[in-house]
Amino acid sequence: MLKLTNISLTFNEGTLDEKKALNDINLEMEKGEFVTVIGSNGAGKSTIMNVISGNLIPDVGDVYIDGKQVVHLPEYKRSPYIGRVFQDPNAGTAPSMTIEENLAMAYSRTKKRKLSLGVTKKRKEMFKEHLKTLDIGLEDRLTAKVGLLSGGERQALSLLMTTFTEPNILLLDEHTAALDPSRAELITNLTEKVVRESGLTTLMVTHNMQQALDLGNRLIMMDKGKIIFDVSGVEQEKLTVQDLLNEFQNIRGAQFEDDRVVLG
Amino acid sequence: MFISMFGAVESGVIYAIMALGVYLTFRVLDFPDLTVDGSFVTGAAVAAISIVNGIPPIYATAMGAIAGFIAGCITGLLHTKGKINALLSGILMMTALYSINLRIMGQPTLSMLNETTIFSQLESMWAATGIDSFLNGLLASIGLEQFPSTWAIVFVMIIVTVLIKFITDFYLKTEVGLALRAIGDNKKMIRSLSANTDTLTIVGVGISNGFVALSGALYAQLGAFSDVNMGIGMIVIGLASVIIGEALFGKKTIARVTLAVICGAVIYRMIVTLALRVDFLDTGxxxxxxxxxxxxxxxxxxxxxxxxxxxxxxxxxxxxxxxxxxxxxx
Missing domain, CATH: 1.20.5 (Single alpha-helices involved in coiled-coils or other helix-helix interfaces)
Known part of the structure; x- marks a missing residue:
């Protein structure tokens, strides 16, 4: 479904600030696979997300979605295949527009936008049904401006906006990191539910090691622009946080450094 | 007094179309577009030179609007593809348009006094209906002594402006329109939802300046002249209309704001008219x-x-x- 081959990307090449963000990354994801990505600061987790979504163009390497080479396509041409939830709850929604308008915009992601009404009666019903699955009462507030919602509600809405059109690839960029623990749990549960029900191919970056182990059926550890550890299936299920830290130390001979990491 | 207020409403309704254009860029796209000072004159200049050369006024007016649309698209191109700061791309276009407008007209001022304009056509059609004498009769019965020469312009312009308002309202609710509004609200998001923000911005700024130029084309025909300096300060007048409208009538929904902007434009003209009647103030x-x-x-x-x-x-x-x-x- 998603294939990255020989991806390398260097920022500020040839200057003192040169930074190898990605160093010969190869990654292949099957349809329906749920991959969690962990790694220390500056490991290249977010960069890899941006390379897949088209925000960044790699120096070398190819990106294939469904067998189609997309590395030269700008972000807006790739987004029909890719759904993305950002870390910042404000990033995924338009605050001065209503909930139904936001959903209507997300609904147009996979099609060409036309000069017909974005919010119709029929769509309203559909939006309502989808909002009900969130179970936080948003279905009764269709015409409320999104700016009035709390961070958790906005993130739940972003998640719904991204997933209800069933993208080929779902990118989750630390999407629970900016929320308080109870809201984060709500979003985590929703994520787990929607990915399972729709069988979405998912790549999730997280700083929460336990979350990385609980969710998904494959785990990738990154460091200094390389994938240093890749485990899936039964093996992944048996792992513990301590195993991960030990693993890192074995490979790198150094302590896992991340001021934001959440161990348990 | 009544006559000058009547004149304020007349020109206010025409200015309202320009204000709607300014609303589209400043509020919807969050793009502070200063092209307006130039594109207003471009509309006027194209319409005037066309009329002087014998093109039917309705086509001349449409051509003025299209010229403004193209000017706006170029501003949009400068900003999106040329990566020039929004304010600066507007200023550059406005400066360029000054020379272009002079070229279009061939001289700094162009008179249409002896030409058939869209309004002189309108007035002659209107005269047959007898509405004027009826309304003036009403005014006479409440004791007014001076009457406006024609009610045609006010009536028809209100209809045209309100029509443009409804089209704008509808457009902003379509799938394309929602994406356009999202550009001013959360560009990063709408790009991740597969909208080509560059093209949308170009078209949006184009439409905005199309409205401005249409307003310019009509305003020139109202006064029967086009002047290369008539656009100076137009952007501030447009902003004044938007801000006054929003302050007085609120901005809850799109339909409400566009109505507010129209009323804002008329109220602005009225305030200016009143202010100019104060003894110690003059036109300067x-x-x-x-x-x-x-x-x-x-x-x-x-x-x-x-x-x-x-x-x-x-x-x-x-x-x-x-x-x-x-x-x-x-």
Whole structure:
């Protein structure tokens, strides 16, 4: 479904600030696979997300979605295949527009936008049904401006906006990191539910090691622009946080450094 | 008095189309577009030169609007593809248009006094209906002595402007329109939802300047002349209309705001007309008056709100204080 081959990307090449963000990354994801990505600061987790979504163009390497080479396509041409939830709850929604308008915009992601009404009666019903699955009462507030919602509600809405059109690839960029623990749990549960029900191919970056182990059926550890550890299936299920830290130390001979990491 | 107010409404309704254009860029796209000062004249110049050369006024007007649309698209291109700052791309286009407008007209001022304009056509059609004499009769019965020469322009322009308002309302609710609004609200998001923000911005700024140029084309025909300097300060007038409208009529929904902008444009003309009747002010003070109106419309609502909040808080404090007192007595 998603294939990255020989991806390398260097920022500020040839200057003192040169930074190898990605160093010969190869990654292949099957349809329906749920991959969690962990790694220390500056490991290249977010960069890899941006390379897949088209925000960044790699120096070398190819990106294939469904067998189609997309590395030269700008972000807006790739987004029909890719759904993305950002870390910042404000990033995924338009605050001065209503909930139904936001959903209507997300609904147009996979099609060409036309000069017909974005919010119709029929769509309203559909939006309502989808909002009900969130179970936080948003279905009764269709015409409320999104700016009035709390961070958790906005993130739940972003998640719904991204997933209800069933993208080929779902990118989750630390999407629970900016929320308080109870809201984060709500979003985590929703994520787990929607990915399972729709069988979405998912790549999730997280700083929460336990979350990385609980969710998904494959785990990738990154460091200094390389994938240093890749485990899936039964093996992944048996792992513990301590195993991960030990693993890192074995490979790198150094302590896992991340001021934001959440161990348990 | 009545006649000058009537004139204010007449030109205000025409300015309202320009104000709708300014609303599209400043508010919807969040793009401070200064092309307006130039594209207003471009509309006027194209319409005037076409009319002088014998093209039917309705086509001349449409051509003026299209010229403005193209000018706006170029501003959009400069900003999106040329990566020039929004303000600067507008200023550059405005400067370029000054020379272009001179070239279009071939001279700094072009008179249409002896030409058939869209309004002179309208008036001759209107005269047959007899509505004028009826309305003027009404005015005479309430004791007015001077009458407007024709009601045609006001009536037809209100219909045209309201029609444009409804089309704009609808457009902003379509799938394309929603994406356009999202550009001004959350560009990063709408790009991740597969909208080509560059193309949308170009078209959006184009439509905005199309409206502005249409307004310019009509305004030139109202006064029967086009002047290369007639656009100076137009952007501030447009902004004044948007801000006055929003301050007075609110901005809850799109339909409400566009109506507010139209009313804002008319009210602006009325305020200016009234101000110019004050003895110690003359026409040269108009820009100063405009600036003061805009500042007032920007500052007054916020000051009022702060005062209301203060009052609410002090009332609440008093209420709680009384309650506490009551409790301690009990």
């Amino acid at each position: 003070d108009m820009k100063l008056i405009t600036a003061i109106i805009v500042i007032t419309a920007l500052v007054a609502p916020k000051t009022l709100q702060i005062r209301r909040e203060k009052k609410r808080r002090s009332e609440k404090r008093e209420q709680l204080g009384r309650q506490a007192e009551g409790d301690s007595h009990a």
